[in-house]
Amino acid sequence: MIAGTFRFIGFWLLAAAIVALVIDGTRTIAASALVWTSLAKTWFQIHAGSLTALQVVMEKNVHPLLWNPAMTTILRMPTVMVLAIFALLFLRIGRPRRDVLE
Numbered sequence: 001m002i003a004g005t006f007r008f009i010g011f012w013l014l015a016a017a018i019v020a021l022v023i024d025g026t027r028t029i030a031a032s033a034l035v036w037t038s039l040a041k042t043w044f045q046i047h048a049g050s051l052t053a054l055q056v057v058m059e060k061n062v063h064p065l066l067w068n069p070a071m072t073t074i075l076r077m078p079t080v081m082v083l084a085i086f087a088l089l090f091l092r093i094g095r096p097r098r099d100v101l102e
Contacts, residue, residue: 003097004094006094007090007091007094009094010089010090010091010092010094011087011091013084014084014087014088016087024036024078024079038078038079039075039076039079040072040075055067
């Protein structure tokens, strides 16, 4: 049951990564140069308030060093790469178990 949920989330994240790849590919063709959209820019375009709220919560309640440099490094990465990494992680966690022959 839980493995199926992880696979479901993994497939949705993989679909989002493909959409982000198509968007970046279109921008690359239009600009005639390689264009990668950072996760921070994508997140800011979708919902800016939640990004700033996450920063405040992490700096006040967790630890300021967790936001800068750890989270800012992730937010500078291309959206495609972050989504694909999380998709593969969720798909790996939710993979069906193989029977071990003894």
